[in-house]
Amino acid sequence: MDLFFEFFSLQDPNIRYVLAGTILLGISAGALGCFAILRRRALVGDAVAHAILPGVCLAFIVAGGKDPFMLIIGAFIFGLLSMVTMDFITRNSRIAPDAAIGMVLSVFFGLGVVLLTFIQSTGYIDQSGLDDFLFGQAAAMVGTDVRVFGGLSLLILVLLIMAYKELKLVSFDIPFARSIGYPVKRMEFLLALLMVMTITAGIQAVGVVLMAAMLIIPAAAARYWTDSLRVMLVIAAGVGAFSGITGSFMSFTAPAMPTGPWMVVSAALMFLISFLLAPGRGEIARHVQRKKLSFKIACENILKTIYSLEEADGRTDRVRTCGELAKKRHIPERKLQKVLTSLLKKGLIAWYRGNPDGYVLTVTGRDEAQRLVRVHRLWEQYLNQQLHIAEDHVHEDAESMEHLITSDIEDQLRRSLGSPALDPHKSKIPYKDDGGKGGRPGSKLPDGDNRINNDPEEYPLKPGKSDKDHKKREGRS
Numbered sequence: 001m002d003l004f005f006e007f008f009s010l011q012d013p014n015i016r017y018v019l020a021g022t023i024l025l026g027i028s029a030g031a032l033g034c035f036a037i038l039r040r041r042a043l044v045g046d047a048v049a050h051a052i053l054p055g056v057c058l059a060f061i062v063a064g065g066k067d068p069f070m071l072i073i074g075a076f077i078f079g080l081l082s083m084v085t086m087d088f089i090t091r092n093s094r095i096a097p098d099a100a101i102g103m104v105l106s107v108f109f110g111l112g113v114v115l116l117t118f119i120q121s122t123g124y125i126d127q128s129g130l131d132d133f134l135f136g137q138a139a140a141m142v143g144t145d146v147r148v149f150g151g152l153s154l155l156i157l158v159l160l161i162m163a164y165k166e167l168k169l170v171s172f173d174i175p176f177a178r179s180i181g182y183p184v185k186r187m188e189f190l191l192a193l194l195m196v197m198t199i200t201a202g203i204q205a206v207g208v209v210l211m212a213a214m215l216i217i218p219a220a221a222a223r224y225w226t227d228s229l230r231v232m233l234v235i236a237a238g239v240g241a242f243s244g245i246t247g248s249f250m251s252f253t254a255p256a257m258p259t260g261p262w263m264v265v266s267a268a269l270m271f272l273i274s275f276l277l278a279p280g281r282g283e284i285a286r287h288v289q290r291k292k293l294s295f296k297i298a299c300e301n302i303l304k305t306i307y308s309l310e311e312a313d314g315r316t317d318r319v320r321t322c323g324e325l326a327k328k329r330h331i332p333e334r335k336l337q338k339v340l341t342s343l344l345k346k347g348l349i350a351w352y353r354g355n356p357d358g359y360v361l362t363v364t365g366r367d368e369a370q371r372l373v374r375v376h377r378l379w380e381q382y383l384n385q386q387l388h389i390a391e392d393h394v395h396e397d398a399e400s401m402e403h404l405i406t407s408d409i410e411d412q413l414r415r416s417l418g419s420p421a422l423d424p425h426k427s428k429i430p431y432k433d434d435g436g437k438g439g440r441p442g443s444k445l446p447d448g449d450n451r452i453n454n455d456p457e458e459y460p461l462k463p464g465k466s467d468k469d470h471k472k473r474e475g476r477s
Contacts, residue, residue, distance in 0.1 A: 003253050015252065017146040018205075022244030022259065024153035025202045029211075030218035030240030031160055031233045032198050035191055037219045038171045038229075043098065044086065046212035047105040049199045051082030053112025053208045057119060068148040072200055079196035082108055112208075145204055152201040156194055160233075163190060168229055205244075206260035213264040214240065221271040224278035243267035297403050298331065298339050300372055303348060304402075305329050306361055307369035311427075316366075319351075319358025370430045371410075376402040377423035378413045384424040385417065391424035 010016050036042050052075035059074025060066060082104050089100040160167070169177045170187040177184050195215070202211045222235035247263030279285050305328050306320050326336050340359065343349045348365030351358060361369060376398045383394040405413075423429055 004249075007249055007252050013143070015248075017143055018248045018252075018259070019245065021146045021150045021153075022205050022248045022263065023241045024150045024157075024244075025198075025205050026214065026218070026240030026242070026244035026263070027237040028153040028156040028160075028240075029198050029202060029214040030222070030236035030238075032156065032194055033215035033217075033219035033240075034222065034229065034232050034236050035167055035171050036195065036215055037223065039191070041191075041195075042212075042216045043101050044083065045195055045199065045215040047086060047101045047108075048079045048082050048196055049208050049211035050105045050112075051108035052076075052079045052196075052199060052203065053109055054078055054115050055081075055112075056203065056208075057112055057115035060119060061115070068145050071203070072148060072152065075200040075203055076196055078108065079199060080192075083192050083196065109208075149201045149204050152197060156197050156201065159190070159194060163187070167191060171229075205247075206263055207258070210260045210264050214243070214267065217264070217267040217271050218243065221267070221274040224274040224281045239267060239270045242270065293403075295339070295342070298335065299342055299348075300368075300403055301329055302331075302336070302339050302343065303361070303365055303369040304372045304376075306349070306359065307366065307373055310361070316360065319360060321358055325359075367432075370432075372402050374430050375405045375410050375413075377427060377429045378410065378417065378420075379405065380423045380425070381417055381420050381429075382413055385420075394424060 006012070007015060010019070033042075033045075036045055055074035055076070055078030056071050057074075058078075059070040062074075063070035086097070086100045086104050089095055089103065090097050095103075166177075166182060166187050167190070169182060170184055170191070174184055177187075198215065199208075199211050202214060206214055218236040218239035219232070221239050222232045225235055226232050243263045243266040246266035247259045247261075250262040250266075251257050251259040274282065276283050277285075302325060305325055309320055309324070309328070310316050310318075322333065322336060322340070325331075325340075326333055329336075331339070340349065343365070347362055348368060349359045350362050351360075379398040379401050380391075380394040383389045383397060384391050389397075419431070420429060
């Protein structure tokens with residue numbers, strides 16, 4: 001706790017320098033990374049990050065020391081050179097873009113390691129700490145470094161805000177941007193320029209090896225939470241700032257630990273939280289949605305199964321037992337019991353004449369079952385008639401689509417097909433205006449049967465009750 005209060009009290013000027021530099025870097029890298037991910041250029045950032053190492057080393061040799069301005073100029077030049085090289089290889093050869101990225105990354109980084117070894121072997125006076133550019137060491141930053149690298153990060157943020165509308169359009173729809181006269185080439189060059197500037201600004205804090213992670217991970221984490229680019233930029237910037245604070249604090253508590261790896265680890269932790277817990281896109285939320293959809297499909301399949309059995313024998317007063325439904329649908333008994341319980345609670349099925357193991361459709365349930373069957377057969381007819389798919393190949397597609405087609409799409413299908421009476425298998429398509437409520441359109445319920453209706457008083461309490469319980473209930477009613 002003493003270290004915690006000492007760090008966040010910001011009384012030490014070095015702590016203020018480090019925090020300011022890493023926070024600005026995290027914000028600028030996270031925001032720019034959103035455009036890199038949306039344009040599928042994330043690996044380009046990794047290649048550029050590795051390619052600036054020889055630029056740093058050459059700038060050190062020319063300047064004779066670690067002059068921040070000279071280091072930025074050298075890194076910037078080699079960053080642009082790497083992007084030009086990747087583009088040239090891709091345009092003028094048969095080499096794929098990913099292969100070009102790998103070539104540039106390895107060759108430039110190898111050259112940088114050679115130059116770094118040369119500097120260390122020649123005994124330059126100011127060479128100590130130069131290898132920190134590999135993995136970053138924000139604790140070594142002084143006021144001059146923060147003013148230079150932090151000022152560069154601030155400039156990147158200003159440029160992003162000023163060109164937000166144009167960069168957004170280029171990221172999502174380049175053909176439309178060209179059609180309305182936008183300077184697409186200039187916007188793409190600006191994005192490349194900003195990426196090189198961001199990586200250059202992060203070489204002191206994160207290092208060339210891990211800088212690409214600060215571009216990719218915050219933006220990837222933010223993508224799980226929203227569909228809005230504006231909100232995504234804010235979240236990514238927040239994740240980047242948080243990782244900067246966390247990395248700086250861990251480096252402060254353990255001075256032997258470089259800042260860059262801890263920034264990446266904290267950003268990866270935020271990504272893991274987003275991956276698991278984000279609403280809508282998180283794995284837990286998606287698992288819950290899949291379970292709900294699977295259960296909904298199982299309920300609708302049981303309704304359709306009861307309806308198909310009624311169609312087969314023409315009887316709506318005959319009960320359908322659990323065993324009969326399980327055999328027809330190949331569904332485990334435990335899951336079937338849950339499905340039947342849910343359908344009972346919704347009033348879509350009911351027990352018939354006090355039989356605890358026999359089920360019939362209610363009026364509402366039959367309407368829903370008819371809708372499912374109608375959609376299934378209309379879709380089969382559409383696939384067969386419009387797409388010319390053989391009738392023995394349309395069932396599986398229709399089986400999956402019947403649970404997704406909305407009423408508007410159903411109306412469009414019916415109009416486009418001219419309200420066909422039969423599906424490709426010569427089965428009758430039940431429409432709402434057929435007048436019947438039975439398994440076959442037009443069939444009637446038995447005279448005096450008042451149990452298959454929507455009155456909740458006609459439903460038993462719970463599945464599994466004995467006949468005696470139902471007789472008692474009938475006596476009370």
